[in-house]
Amino acid sequence: xxxxxxxxxxxxxxxxxxxxxxxxxxxxxxxxxxxxxxxxxxxxxxxxxxxxxxxxxxxxxxxxxxxxxxxxxxxxxxxxxxxxxxxxxxxxxxxxxxxxxxxxxxxxxxxxxxxxxxxxxxxxxxxxxxxxxxxxxxxxxxxxxxxxxxxxxxxxxxxxxxxx
Ligand code: FES
Numbered sequence: 295x296x297x298x299x300x301x302x303x304x305x306x307x308x309x310x311x312x313x314x315x316x317x318x319x320x321x322x323x324x325x326x327x328x329x330x331x332x333x334x335x336x337x338x339x340x341x342x343x344x345x346x347x348x349x350x351x352x353x354x355x356x357x358x359x360x361x362x363x364x365x366x367x368x369x370x371x372x373x374x375x376x377x378x379x380x381x382x383x384x385x386x387x388x389x390x391x392x393x394x395x396x397x398x399x400x401x402x403x404x405x406x407x408x409x410x411x412x413x414x415x416x417x418x419x420x421x422x423x424x425x426x427x428x429x430x431x432x433x434x435x436x437x438x439x440x441x442x443x444x445x446x447x448x449x450x451x452x453x454x455x456x457x458x
Contacts, residue, residue, distance in 0.1 A: 296325070296328065296339055297328075300324065300325075300328050303324055304321055304324055304325075304343060307320050307321060307324060308321070308343075314343065314344045314345055315344050315345065315346060317344070318340070318344050318346070318351070318354055319354070319358065319361070321340055321343055321344060322336075322340055322351070322354070322355060322358075322361050323360075323361070325339060325340055326361060326362065330365060330366070331362040331363065331364060331365050331366055332355045332361050332362060332363050337351045337352055337355065359372065359411065359412075359413045359414065360372070360413075365402070365406075366402060366409040366411075367402040367403060367406050367407050367408045367409040368406060368407050368408075368451065369407060369408050369409070369427050369428055369447055370408075370409045370411060370427070370428060371391065371408060371409065371410050371411065371425055371426075371427050372411050372412070372413040372416065372425060372426040372427075373387050373388055373391065373399075373410065373411070373412055373413065373423075373425045374387075374413060374414075374415060374416050374418065374422070374423060374424045374425060374426075375412040375413060375414060376414055376415030376416070376419065377415070378415070378419040378422050379415075379419070379422040379423040379424055380423075386423070387423045387425060387435050387440070388410070388412070390437050390440060391410055391440060392410060394440070394441070394444065395408050395410065395444075397409075397410055398410075399411070399412055400412075407447075407448070407451060408444070408447075413426070416431070418431050418433050420433075421433025421434045422434070423435045427443070427447070
């Protein structure tokens, strides 16, 4: 059962549409924000709200790179897997990031801080190779730049948690 405040947000998003399915992605984003990912419970809630079957919601959820059907870390790193980023650098960002974080693509670090995911072109082709972290663009990536970004995010996280 989702809280009243979220129900209100969803109702606002749906507006007066007579085809709630049109707002399926927006509704999934709101549910994902609340649940942390599109859990099975979130899928069932979305199905009820959107007059869809849970299977239809699941199909949509698994189609979109930015809807997560499994728990993700605090920082979700979407590494561009598009042709420009790949051609120039042959997947070097993936291999460097995964080695540094000790995870495979699709996995989350044991401290739940970082998840590494592939994504189609993110529209930053003039700055290859590129990635998005929680919606922020980072381009012209090098191992040094990746180190800097990750160190900064780790510091941010430590500063948010008192006595850690
Ligand atoms: S191919 Fe990587 S941003 Fe477009």
